[in-house]
Each structure stands twice: as C-alpha cells, then as structure tokens.
C-alpha cells in the first residue's frame with residue numbers, strides 16, 4: 303500500500319451515512335469507479351471484482367477458455383495466474399521468463415502446442431512485458447491474450463495502459479498493489495460480449511439488479527461482487543495513482559542512472575522504461591552468489607526467492623492438486639487428456655538461473671531526496687564490494 307488517508311475515510315463515511323451499501327443502488331460508487339477506470343485504462347468497459355484472482359477467472363471465462371484448452375503462463379508470477387486457468391477447467395502450461403523478469407516471447411512461441419488457446423502475459427512487479435513481440439506471436443499463432451496486470455495498475459507499455467493491449471486485462475487492488483481497497487480487482491475489455499460473461503461470472507444475478515438486457519445465457523459461477531466500500535475507496539485511490547506512479551518512475555530512473563553509470567552494476571532490461579510502474583528497482587548480477595551477497599548488503603530480494611512467485615514454489619500446480627474433491631480436478635478430466643500437464647522442479651531452468659541473479663529493491667513514492675541519496679550510496683557500496691571494484695562517485 304502506498305497512499306491512503308482522510309479522503310478514503312471520508313468516502314467510506316459518506317457511504318455509511320447514505321445507507322446505500324449495495325453496489326446496484328443509485329449513485330453507485332462501484333458503477334462510478336467502473337466508468338472512470340475504463341476511461342483511465344482506455345477500454346470500453348470495466349467490472350469490479352472481489353479480487354485479482356476472481357478478475358482473472360472471469361476474464362478467462364469471458365474469453366471462452368475451458369476444458370480441453372491449454373493456457374500459457376510465465377514461470378514467474380503469483381500462483382493465482384495458473385490457479386485461475388484451472389478454475390475455468392483448463393490446464394496451465396508454464397514457460398520461461400527472460401532477463402526482463404517477464405515472459406519470454408521466444409519461450410511463448412516454442413511453448414505453443416495444438417491445444418494452446420491463450421497466453422497470460424504478467425506485468426510482474428509493474429514491469430511491462432514485451433507486448434509488441436508477444437502480440438505478434440499471438441496474432442501469428444491465433445492465441446487469445448489476457449493480460450495479468452494485477453501488479454501493473456497505473457503502468458503502461460509504449461503509452462498504452464497495461465491491461466488494455468490484449469483481449470482483456472485483470473487487475474488486483476489487494477493490500478500490496480499500487481491502488482488498494484484492501485482486497486479487490488477489476489476486469490477491463492472493449493469486447494462487449496466478453497464483458498457480459500465477466501459480469502455474470504462476477505455476479506450471476508447482476509442482470510436482475512442492474513436491469514441491463516443481456517444476450518448471453520446466464521450461468522452459475524462463484525460470485526465475486528465488489529462492495530460500495532471498495533468502490534468508494536477506489537474512487538479516491540484513482541485520483542492518487544498518477545502522482546504515485548510518476549514519483550516512483552522518477553526515483554527509479556534517477557537511482558538506476560546513478561548506480562549503473564560506472565558500468566559495474568547492470569539494471570535488469572526493461573521494455574518500456576518511460577511507462578513502467580517503477581515499484582521495484584531491479585538489477586541483474588553476473589552470478590547467483592554475487593546476487594545473494596548484493597541483496598543481503600543492500601536490503602533487496604532475489605526474485606527466485608520471494609517464497610511464492612516462482613513456479614517451483616507452486617505446490618498445488620506441480621502436484622496437480624486442483625479442486626476441493628478429486629472429481630473437480632481438471633487434471634483428471636477426459637476433456638483435458640490431450641493437454642500437457644507434466645511439471646517438474648527444473649522444467650524452466652533458464653528462468654531459475656535468471657531469477658537467481660535478479661535482485662529487486664523496493665521503491666517508494668514518498669522517498670525524499672536524502673533517502674534516495676542514501677539508497678544510491680548503499681547500492682554503490684554493495685555493488686563495489688560484491689563485484690570487487692571501487693566506484694568513484
């Protein structure tokens with residue numbers, strides 16, 4: 303969480319005083335946020351959900367993904383990306399990331415099989431994926447692209463907001479994200495039919511409440527409707543996001559420029575540095591030993607060792623344990639028999655190598671000039687001590 307304060311308190315108090323706590327009542331905070339967020343992202347529609355995971359599930363459902371389909375996901379993401387694929391009955395296929403810590407377009411292309419229907423590029427740590435290359439591959443191989451922009455709220459790729467480039471985008475507003483209401487999410491798309499399915503997936507009785515005609519047949523799904531408290535907080539958070547992101551972009555640029563000028567330390571390659579979120583300052587070290595020592599001295603985290611963002615930490619997936627009872631496990635379904643579902647701990651060894659050499663340092667929009675100077679000094683000292691050369695500042 304970055305910025306939150308009196309404005310959010312006032313917005314929630316207003317909802318309580320109005321006694322209109324349900325999202326389909328007049329002057330809906332959720333409805334207002336959805337319209338504003340769609341405009342902000344540059345798409346036709348947005349639908350709020352209870353979480354980023356629910357947003358991914360609804361987006362996949364909207365795109366018609368289901369049993370018999372494979373969906374490609376990167377080796378480095380929060381497990382929810384792969385879990386969402388299983389939630390719609392399809393099978394996740396895991397492919398390598400490259401030095402940018404995002405999905406490798408080559409690995410995507412090589413990972414496509416006869417059953418592959420979609421890919422979920424993940425803008426991990428607010429770092430935009432190589433969307434031009436990915437969209438080229440997707441177009442050539444007729445893949446649906448659903449962007450996991452859960453960590454990319456407020457970021458863009460070459461001027462286009464993350465989440466607006468593929469067929470649909472999914473966002474998380476949980477506590478750790480760039481905008482937050484504690485828990486929450488949203489789906490965005492310019493495909494009206496997809497968004498009708500998303501609405502039904504989010505609230506199977508929504509058509510009753512919002513009085514809108516729909517030309518899809520409604521179906522049963524796990525509801526994940528957002529509350530007016532979430533809508534109220536998100537309307538304030540949306541007013542804050544551009545300043546938050548531009549502060550982090552600016553400090554990240556400054557820190558990287560100063561700490562890489564000597565040529566000793568290398569930043570992780572970036573696809574759209576002028577548009578990224580700037581939430582993490584990332585370096586690629588020559589060896590995992592150097593990365594460990596650097597991370598320790600500087601107070602950073604090795605990307606491979608966050609405890610939950612690399613495929614070898616996704617136990618339920620690696621062990622094909624999906625569904626609460628065996629009959630609900632897509633890995634056992636006849637329809638999925640032709641899908642690839644053999645996972646191993648070293649299946650994406652290239653990713654493990656790169657992630658083991660990648661060090662991430664938290665950025666913060668509230669950093670003062672003095673704190674930035676101190677951080678730059680710490681990074682330079684650690685770089686010099688680990689890589690064995692003195693740096694003249």
Ligand SMILES: Cc1ncc(COP(=O)(O)O)c(C=O)c1O
Pocket residue numbers: 353354355356379380382383424426450452453474475476485486487
């Ligand atoms: C990349 C990514 N995808 C999906 C999710 C799931 O979002 P939520 O926790 O809101 O369900 C997260 C959340 O941490 C995430 O980081």
